[in-house]
Amino acid sequence: MKLYVVGIGPGEAAQLTPKAAAALTHCQVVAGYSLYLSQIEPLLEGKERIATGMTGEVERCSLAIQAALSGKTVAVVSGGDPGVYGMAGLVLELAASHPTLTVEVIPGVTAATAAAAVLGAPLGHDFVVVSLSDRLTSRGSIEQRLRLAAQGDFIICIYNPASHTRPDTLQWACDILLKELVDTTPCGIVRQVGREGESSTILTLRQLRDTAVDMSTTVIIGSRSTKVLGNRLVTPRGYRDI
Amino acid sequence: MKLYVVGIGPGEAAQLTPKAAAALTHCQVVAGYSLYLSQIEPLLEGKERIATGMTGEVERCSLAIQAALSGKTVAVVSGGDPGVYGMAGLVLELAASHPTLTVEVIPGVTAATAAAAVLGAPLGHDFVVVSLSDRLTSRGSIEQRLRLAAQGDFIICIYNPASHTRPDTLQWACDILLKELVDTTPCGIVRQVGREGESSTILTLRQLRDTAVDMSTTVIIGSRSTKVLGNRLVTPRGYRDI
Numbered sequence: 001m002k003l004y005v006v007g008i009g010p011g012e013a014a015q016l017t018p019k020a021a022a023a024l025t026h027c028q029v030v031a032g033y034s035l036y037l038s039q040i041e042p043l044l045e046g047k048e049r050i051a052t053g054m055t056g057e058v059e060r061c062s063l064a065i066q067a068a069l070s071g072k073t074v075a076v077v078s079g080g081d082p083g084v085y086g087m088a089g090l091v092l093e094l095a096a097s098h099p100t101l102t103v104e105v106i107p108g109v110t111a112a113t114a115a116a117a118v119l120g121a122p123l124g125h126d127f128v129v130v131s132l133s134d135r136l137t138s139r140g141s142i143e144q145r146l147r148l149a150a151q152g153d154f155i156i157c158i159y160n161p162a163s164h165t166r167p168d169t170l171q172w173a174c175d176i177l178l179k180e181l182v183d184t185t186p187c188g189i190v191r192q193v194g195r196e197g198e199s200s201t202i203l204t205l206r207q208l209r210d211t212a213v214d215m216s217t218t219v220i221i222g223s224r225s226t227k228v229l230g231n232r233l234v235t236p237r238g239y240r241d242i
Numbered sequence: 243m244k245l246y247v248v249g250i251g252p253g254e255a256a257q258l259t260p261k262a263a264a265a266l267t268h269c270q271v272v273a274g275y276s277l278y279l280s281q282i283e284p285l286l287e288g289k290e291r292i293a294t295g296m297t298g299e300v301e302r303c304s305l306a307i308q309a310a311l312s313g314k315t316v317a318v319v320s321g322g323d324p325g326v327y328g329m330a331g332l333v334l335e336l337a338a339s340h341p342t343l344t345v346e347v348i349p350g351v352t353a354a355t356a357a358a359a360v361l362g363a364p365l366g367h368d369f370v371v372v373s374l375s376d377r378l379t380s381r382g383s384i385e386q387r388l389r390l391a392a393q394g395d396f397i398i399c400i401y402n403p404a405s406h407t408r409p410d411t412l413q414w415a416c417d418i419l420l421k422e423l424v425d426t427t428p429c430g431i432v433r434q435v436g437r438e439g440e441s442s443t444i445l446t447l448r449q450l451r452d453t454a455v456d457m458s459t460t461v462i463i464g465s466r467s468t469k470v471l472g473n474r475l476v477t478p479r480g481y482r483d484i
Contacts, residue, residue: 144394
């Protein structure tokens, strides 16, 4: 019995891998947050669907596992890469008590690298990926990670910078970072990466602090070597002969 | 005038996005490390090639830019994602003095998430990506980043864990991490991810220290919440109701 966890990439069909498309074509049942299912609508014709709201993850994955155990081929769909704040971990946790079930995780282009490509090449050296969602992680733990990342001169990529219930989390995070980094640290934001209406802005950390973002925004905060070249954000790898 | 920097994903054609394939089809000239060009051979028939050895990056990208400035459509090819230790940053640095040239970066599935998918879902929470290559970065800086990443309870994904000239770098890195993390910290390695001969192993940090790896190995070191479930490595996101 087989269950796929499929990363669909940032959104546009051109960034969905053939391997992910093949799994979606092959399966009889798809489960996923309705926004992600709507992004791959042309691939889902005639398939049974398990769609619940954003916070229904455990229920949705449990239903997907039940469908797979009943003998159907099932795909759980995640935006971006399913292993980066996606459904892969939860599915594997829930599937652990069903040894007859084979789970295959199919990776996708994650928002960090999709957003970086729009901005230029800000992730060109060692970086961290941090979610600001405090639904499943304490604020203290997020604060410590941001502080250590800045102290280590990592580039910082932020997922889930805001939501309806926490509109000010990015401001809070910037205030932590401004204790370690200079005001002029180059940063970039990408809204709706890989989707219709995609837009990007390059700005300083001080400006970022006072910028409104939503849950569909990916934020990148530069390291000490990140720079703005023309209209692109770049962290050089460090080739000495240029 | 147009130059693409194209991420071809981990290796197999099924993980190359349609957007990357379209850019490769469209271009007249391709530039890249010969290993990466050989992975996409079927897409390159009849195209002019700029291929140099692994350390010829600056020369190769300069030649690609010259070809683009002469009016040809050029693609610089990177394994995985071109923004993660790939060619995007270098191309943008070299292209900065040629404002007539438009550079488009096309993201790909990077080794971190491709390797994570093979292992299960080890990157399920905040993580860092660190290269152990000391060709362009000091050992002191790498050591500090590893130490802070472990202190911050990040999952750690290591690129370039070894090379011919530094066969023992992973051992050195593990000794730094063993001062912060327990011996039994769950880790995973994936060799040749997405290529023929792909294999993976789940092991403890202590075992990892004494394991031989090469430059085509991706290493993931768990956080304090990473666990082994059956034969999979998983870092739970933290859903409290399962």
